[in-house]
Amino acid sequence: MFKQLFGNRKKRSNVFQDKTIGSTEGEDLVSSLNENESRLRAIFNGCSDVIFRSFQIRGQQNAFIVYIAGLVDEKQLEESLLKPLMLGDSTESSDSNPELLSFLRNRLITNSQLIQSSRFQIIEQEILRGSVAICIEEQMEALLVGIQGGNIRSVEQPSTENTVRGPRDSFTEILRTNTSLIRRKVRSSRLKIEMLTIGEITQTEVAIAYMKGITNESTLKEIRSRIQNIQIDVVLESGYIEQLIEEKSYSPFPQFLVTERPDYLVAGLLQGQVAIIVDGSPFAISAPMTFWGFLQAGEDYYERVLYANLIRLIRLSFAMIALLLPSLYVALTTFHQQMIPTNLLLSIASAREGVPFPALVEALMMEATFEGLREAGVRLPKQVGQAVSIVGGLVVGQAAVQAGIVSAPMVIVVSLTGIASFTIPRYNFSLAFRILRFPLILLAGMFGLYGISVGLMLILVHLCCLKSFGVPYLFPTAPVSLQGLKDSLFRAPLWTLYLHPQPTGKEKGSG
Amino acid sequence: MNKLYRILSLLLIIPLLSGCWDRVEMNDVSFFMASALDLTEDGQLKTSILVPIPVAAGGDNGKVSPSGTLGKTYFVVSAKGSNIHDAERSIQQKISRRFFKGHRRVVFIGEALARKGIKDILDYYSRDPGSRLRTYIVVTKGKEAIEFLKNDHPIERIPSEEVRELERSGVGVSATFRDFLMMQARDGIEPVTGAVELVSPTGTVKEEEKYSLYQLSSTAVFKKYKLKGYLNDIETRSLRWIKEEVKQEIISGSIAGSGGNVGVVMNKMSSTIQTTMNGEKARIRIVLKGTGVLNEANVKLDLNQSGSLILIEDELGKLVADQTLRTIRKAQTEWKADIFGFGLQLHLFHYRTWQKIRPKWDAIFSDADVTVTAQISLRRAGIITNSLSENGVGES
Numbered sequence: 019m020f021k022q023l024f025g026n027r028k029k030r031s032n033v034f035q036d037k038t039i040g041s042t043e044g045e046d047l048v049s050s051l052n053e054n055e056s057r058l059r060a061i062f063n064g065c066s067d068v069i070f071r072s073f074q075i076r077g078q079q080n081a082f083i084v085y086i087a088g089l090v091d092e093k094q095l096e097e098s099l100l101k102p103l104m105l106g107d108s109t110e111s112s113d114s115n116p117e118l119l120s121f122l123r124n125r126l127i128t129n130s131q132l133i134q135s136s137r138f139q140i141i142e143q144e145i146l147r148g149s150v151a152i153c154i155e156e157q158m159e160a161l162l163v164g165i166q167g168g169n170i171r172s173v174e175q176p177s178t179e180n181t182v183r184g185p186r187d188s189f190t191e192i193l194r195t196n197t198s199l200i201r202r203k204v205r206s207s208r209l210k211i212e213m214l215t216i217g218e219i220t221q222t223e224v225a226i227a228y229m230k231g232i233t234n235e236s237t238l239k240e241i242r243s244r245i246q247n248i249q250i251d252v253v254l255e256s257g258y259i260e261q262l263i264e265e266k267s268y269s270p271f272p273q274f275l276v277t278e279r280p281d282y283l284v285a286g287l288l289q290g291q292v293a294i295i296v297d298g299s300p301f302a303i304s305a306p307m308t309f310w311g312f313l314q315a316g317e318d319y320y321e322r323v324l325y326a327n328l329i330r331l332i333r334l335s336f337a338m339i340a341l342l343l344p345s346l347y348v349a350l351t352t353f354h355q356q357m358i359p360t361n362l363l364l365s366i367a368s369a370r371e372g373v374p375f376p377a378l379v380e381a382l383m384m385e386a387t388f389e390g391l392r393e394a395g396v397r398l399p400k401q402v403g404q405a406v407s408i409v410g411g412l413v414v415g416q417a418a419v420q421a422g423i424v425s426a427p428m429v430i431v432v433s434l435t436g437i438a439s440f441t442i443p444r445y446n447f448s449l450a451f452r453i454l455r456f457p458l459i460l461l462a463g464m465f466g467l468y469g470i471s472v473g474l475m476l477i478l479v480h481l482c483c484l485k486s487f488g489v490p491y492l493f494p495t496a497p498v499s500l501q502g503l504k505d506s507l508f509r510a511p512l513w514t515l516y517l518h519p520q521p522t523g524k525e526k527g528s529g
Numbered sequence: 530m531n532k533l534y535r536i537l538s539l540l541l542i543i544p545l546l547s548g549c550w551d552r553v554e555m556n557d558v559s560f561f562m563a564s565a566l567d568l569t570e571d572g573q574l575k576t577s578i579l580v581p582i583p584v585a586a587g588g589d590n591g592k593v594s595p596s597g598t599l600g601k602t603y604f605v606v607s608a609k610g611s612n613i614h615d616a617e618r619s620i621q622q623k624i625s626r627r628f629f630k631g632h633r634r635v636v637f638i639g640e641a642l643a644r645k646g647i648k649d650i651l652d653y654y655s656r657d658p659g660s661r662l663r664t665y666i667v668v669t670k671g672k673e674a675i676e677f678l679k680n681d682h683p684i685e686r687i688p689s690e691e692v693r694e695l696e697r698s699g700v701g702v703s704a705t706f707r708d709f710l711m712m713q714a715r716d717g718i719e720p721v722t723g724a725v726e727l728v729s730p731t732g733t734v735k736e737e738e739k740y741s742l743y744q745l746s747s748t749a750v751f752k753k754y755k756l757k758g759y760l761n762d763i764e765t766r767s768l769r770w771i772k773e774e775v776k777q778e779i780i781s782g783s784i785a786g787s788g789g790n791v792g793v794v795m796n797k798m799s800s801t802i803q804t805t806m807n808g809e810k811a812r813i814r815i816v817l818k819g820t821g822v823l824n825e826a827n828v829k830l831d832l833n834q835s836g837s838l839i840l841i842e843d844e845l846g847k848l849v850a851d852q853t854l855r856t857i858r859k860a861q862t863e864w865k866a867d868i869f870g871f872g873l874q875l876h877l878f879h880y881r882t883w884q885k886i887r888p889k890w891d892a893i894f895s896d897a898d899v900t901v902t903a904q905i906s907l908r909r910a911g912i913i914t915n916s917l918s919e920n921g922v923g924e925s
Contacts, residue, residue, distance in 0.1 A: 352552045355560075356631030356661075363560070363632060364581055364687070370555045371583040377554060466551060476537075 045138045051080055051155040058084055058153075061142055068145070075103050079118065081154040084141075089148035091167020099150065099163060102126045119157055131164030143221065173199065176278050178445060183320045188278045193223050193297035199280040200227060200295075204287070208232075214245060222253040223297040227283075232290045237306060237487050241292045256296040256303045264305075266484060270453045272446040273486040274303040275311065282316045292487075306489035309481060310506040313337065315443035323511045330507060333441050340439035340451045344381045345462035345470050347431045351377045353466030369425040378463030380424055384432040385455065387414075392436070559626035562603070563689030565674035566650060567639035569609055574642070576616035577607040577675040580624070581687050602686040605678045613653045630659040634693040636666050636706075637674035637725070643749065643756035651713075651754070654706050662707040665696045668749035668756060670724040680727060681740045692725060692743050699776060701745040701765055713754070717872025717883070717890065721768070724749040724759055750860070750868055757864040760856065767849075767856040770817055771800050771869045780821070780905075784828060784844040789916075791841055792825030793907065804874040806882050809889075811897035813857075813871050816904065817849060823910040832910045842905045849903040857899050865895040 047054050055070065062068040062084075072082040081103070085095070103126060123132060131149075135141055136159045141151050148166035173195065176188035189196045197211050212226045224245065228238055244263040253259065260274045261267065275291070277283055278300045283293050286304045293304040313333055318326045350358055351366060358366065373380065391410040395403050415433070418424045435455070442448035454477060461469030484491035494502025504510040565577040581603045606623055610616030621628060636654070638647060654660050669677050682688040696703040704712075704722040712720035724747040730740070748760040748768060760768060769775040775798055783790040797820040805812045823832075823841065830837040860868055872890045875883040886893055 351555050355555065355558060355629055360562075360632045360634065364583070367555045367558070367560070367581075368583040373556070376552075463552070 046136045047138070047141075047153070047158050047160060049156050049158060051082070051153060054153050054160075055082055057138065058141070058151075061138065062145075073100065073104055075118075075122075075154065076105075079155045081152060083150050083152050084145055085150040086145060086148065088168045089166060090150055091165050094165045094167060095150060098128050099152075099165070102128070103152075118154065119159060119161065122152075122154075122161060127161070127163060129163045129165055133162045134159050135162060136160070146221070170195075179277060179279050179282070179315075179443070181279075181315065181317045181320075184316050185279070185281045187280055189280060189295070189300040189302055191298050191300055193225055193295060196280075196295050196300075196302065197225055197227070200284055200287070200293075203280055203284045204229070209287070212242070216245065216248050216259070217250060217253040219251045220253055224253070224259065225295040225297075227287060227293040227295065229287050229290070232288060233292055234290060234488075237290075237489075238292055240487060241294070241305065245294070253296060253298075255299045256294060256301050257299075259294055259296060260303050265486070269480065269484055270450040271309075271481065271484060271491065272312070272444075272450065273307060273484070273491075274305045274446075275307045275444065276301050276303050276446050277444075278302070279316065285316060285319070286311075306486040308486065308489060308493045309491050310493075310495070312444045312447035313442065318509055319512070323509060327508045330509065333443070334507060336438040336441040337451060340435055340442065340448070341454060342458065342470070342474075343431055343435050343438070344385060344455060345458040345473075346467075347428070348377045348381050348459055349462040349466040349470055352463065366425075366427050369427050372422045373425045374423070376463075377428070378459065380428050381432075381459050381463070382456070384424055384428055385435070385459065388432050388436050389452065553627055557626055558629045559624050561628060561630045561633040562687050563635045563637065563678060563692070564633060565637040565639065565669075565678045566613070566642055567674050568642040568645055573609045574612060574616055575607055575609050575675070576613055576620065577605055577678055578620060579603055579605050579678045579687070579689055603688070605675065607675060612649065628659070630657070631661060633661065633664050635689045635696070636664055637669050637677045637689075637692075638666065638722075639669055639674035640671060640756065642674075643668045643751075646753075646755045647751075648754040651706070651710065655710060662710070663705050665693055665703060665705050666709055666722050667692060667696070667745075668722055668724045670726045670747055670749070670759060672727060676727060677725065677743070680743075682742070683730075683740060688743075692745070695725075695743060695745040696723060702748045702769065702774070709751075713751075715870075715873060715876075716887065717867060717874070717876045718870035719866040719868045720751045721760075721868050722749045722751070723747075748868075750864055750866055752864060752866040757866055760859070763852050764856040764859065767853040768868060770798055770819075770849075771802065771815060771853065773798070773800055780819075780845060780849065781825070782845060782848045784841055786844070787828040787830050787837075787840065789826075789828040791823060791828060791845070793821040793841075793845060793905070794824050795819045795821035795905075802869075802871060802874050804871045804879075806875070806879065806886065809886075809893065811871070811875075811893045813897050813899045815853065815857075815899070815901045817853065817901065818904045819849075820906050820908060823907050826910060826916055828916060830915075832915050838907050838910065842907055846903040846905045849905065850901040853901045853903070854899060857901070861895045861897065861899075865891045867891070867894045871897070 045057075055072075059070065065086075067087045068084060069087050070082055070084055072080065075081050083099070103122070119134065123134070133144070135144070141160050141162065144162040144164075145151050147164075148168075149162045149164045152161040152163065154160075170192050171190050173187050173190055175186050179188075187199055189199060200211075201209065206229075208230045210228055210230050214224045214226065216222055216224050226238075226242060226245065241263065245259065248259070248262050250258065250262065256276070260276070264273045266273065275282075275286055277286075283302050283304055286307075287293055291304040291306065293302055295302045313330070315333075318330060321329070351370070355363060370377070375383065387410075391406065394406050394410070398406055411433075415429050419426045419429055439448045439451055442451065454473075458470060458473045461473045463469075465472070481491050482496055490497060493499065494506050505515055509515075559580045561578050562581055563579040565579075567575040567577070569575050582601060606620050608616045608619035608623070610619060617628065638650070642650075654664070655662065677692070678689065680688055682691045685691045685694075695701070702721055702723045704720070709720050709722060712718055723745050726744045726747070727741040728744045730742045746762040746765065748765045750757045750760060766775065766778060770778070776796065778795045778798060779792060780795055781790060781792040797818075799818045801816040801818070803814040805814075823838070826832060826841075828837075828841070830840065832838065857869065860866055867890065871894060872883070875886075
């Protein structure tokens with residue numbers, strides 16, 4: 019029976035297998051312009067956003083260009099490509115056909131990104147990436163000019179990670195913009211950015227960035243090979259990559275830093291992390307990451323040391339509140355009344371008088387309601403969102419207390435828990451605390467403080483086992499590293515943090 | 530790893546199989562805030578408990594009103610029985626909610642019961658795991674203990690809280706069950722507890738007051754688990770000074786040769802006890818030391834002169850020594866009870882001697898030769914120099 023319950027998972031491939039549709043593999047251009055055009059039209063059959071435009075190069079050779087509307091900067095297309103090709107002096111052009119292409123390349127086309135190819139497959143890919151393909155009569159090769167443009171979002175303030183002090187830029191959906199934002203912060207050739215293409219259909223560009231000499235080579239190799247081994251049709255967000263290469267999919271704790279702030283990503287790179295940026299997503303991910311790293315915000319380093327340490331302490335205690343407060347409340351009120359100070363106990367007893375549900379049910383109900391309100395607040399349009407938060411937070415809470423359905427202390431506990439979970443700077447890390455809260459409440463409702471201790475013990479055991487690309491998750495506290503402890507729960511002054519952290523223990527501990 | 534997960538997921542089923550036998554909702558608990566133990570006329574034990582009535586939440590704009598129909602914040606239940614559990618069983622039959630004794634603060638012992646002996650009661654309180662040894666034990670002077678539970682207090686919602694606060698505030702002798710048991714168990718000291726009275730708040734006896742206040746000024750002296758008698762206000766102060774329990778105290782008295790009286794706020798109060806045996810005769814020397822500030826001086830003395838302060842110090846010292854000596858004499862003659870711990874000094878420092886005289890200590894104590902000296906030093910004379918004169922402030 020249990021074999022059926024826990025049967026081995028079969029490896030499933032979610033790759034779209036049928037490659038016959040629109041396959042252009044191994045085909046080359048021919049000398050006939052018309053045939054080339056009809057071939058390309060066949061490839062892009064039904065793609066109404068692909069533009070074909072025929073013209074004559076200075077009144078001599080027939081030619082046409084192909085591009086995708088919106089991916090190309092049309093103004094630049096006219097100014098720097100079509101005008102010089104069509105309008106220039108015809109005497110200047112070389113008569114001999116074989117040299118026409120090099121003439122165009124060397125004299126006429128001023129764009130910097132330019133390649134030459136005879137293969138339909140490459141031409142198709144380049145067009146899909148926003149290049150303009152130029153095919154000319156009797157030429158066996160096409161020119162592919164990169165003038166990507168169109169409407170893209172500009173660099174804006176981060177919307178999910180706010181800081182009082184620190185840079186205000188954030189990643190956008192364009193990979194090149196994102197890599198440039200990183201490069202602007204690290205003007206060193208040691209910053210390497212490798213490009214890969216993932217996604218059988220989407221052909222998404224993925225960049226792997228790392229600092230040579232700081233990043234552990236074996237970690238890098240591992241991450242690179244895992245990404246290369248990904249077989250998937252669609253990559254829409256960096257989350258796809260994260261989930262496909264992370265080690266423990268069923269751990270509530272994330273193993274990747276997810277950020278839209280270049281400064282934070284760069285800080286990670288300089289600590290030896292490997293960053294992965296996916297075209298089309300403003301969220302970059304980077305690993306290896308540790309428990310303490312998730313509790314740090316960029317501001318910890320921008321603000322002066324005393325304040326930064328105070329904030330870190332508060333953050334940790336609020337993280338603990340977010341994890342434990344509801345379960346502690348349930349355990350203390352239903353099992354360990356002697357542990358509550360007498361006067362507080364009398365107040366709580368008064369508030370609980372007349373409440374129909376046991377504290378456990380009350381807690382679960384309110385926590386679920388809170389999570390629902392939060393989810394609604396995220397999903398709803400901005401104009402409605404405010405109304406929901408007011409109705410949900412004030413009216414429902416107040417009314418529920420007045421109607422005697424829930425007790426006022428429980429409302430305080432739940433709202434404090436909710437606020438506390440927002441003090442965790444990394445959103446994906448706070449999700450772990452939100453999930454773990456529920457089993458802890460259940461344990462507290464069934465076994466009291468004993469249950470909570472057992473639950474915490476299990477969490478601790480799990481954290482000790484967890485590794486992010488070979489780095490123990492609880493580094494530098496377990497295993498202890500005195501150098502690492504300078505920047506864990508507390509941060510030593512900046513002038514003492516002169517060593518690069520070696521979380522992987524040089525080369526030996528990785529894998 | 531996979532196997533571990535399988536085992537863990539099987540373990541997860543266990544919580545669902547077991548019940549929650551320890552779980553009890555707060556709505557189903559009645560908290561004991563205080564108990565009162567009395568002796569009935571037919572020799573039975575009458576146990577009374579004070580249970581707070583939870584205030585129902587809700588109402589208009591957070592206005593609170595007590596739930597139930599009584600309109601009070603607490604109620605008192607009593608039952609008679611041969612022992613405490615017998616009585617509690619009867620009480621439980623009257624209250625549906627389960628008892629919870631962990632928050633009991635005070636246990637009042639009726640005077641009659643205290644005189645009969647509290648050995649059985651101490652056994653219950655030290656044996657029952659639900660009761661706390663940190664609970665204060667007080668003797669109700671002159672009245673039945675249940676009267677103290679039923680007395681409405683103007684400030685506290687739960688009247689017994691006031692007694693606990695008094696015990697904690699350090700105005701009189703405070704003893705928890707733990708303290709009492711420790712004093713009882715030690716050689717050479719007899720246990721004492723605080724004794725509480727119900728007094729009229731304004732002191733006017735004729736006028737019918739709606740409520741009374743608790744006063745903690747006396748000390749109940751026990752010997753062989755039986756109440757022997759009380760020390761009054763001043764005697765209690767002497768006792769606490771000897772035992773170094775007092776942290777701050779006001780001493781006032783008239784000063785001979787100064788034509789008036791003074792009030793001194795004492796702090797840093799300490800004592801040195803020396804007990805020596807001279808054959809069958811004990812010799813006890815007590816030195817009380819105290820530093821204080823002269824905060825009230827209705828005297829015709831030039832306080833700029835250091836001699837004046839010395840005069841006051843000496844006179845106050847005599848006063849204190851005299852009071853203390855009288856207190857010790859009372860314990861020696863009336864009860865033969867060494868509540869000060871003089872025998873303990875012997876026990877600690879002259880163990881062989883102590884072993885020899887141990888069975889006879891009560892007699893030896895009552896016959897002991899006691900000398901008390903008090904050394905009081907005054908630091909300042911307040912923020913003005915001399916007493917107000919008719920000419921002006923501070924001139925002599």
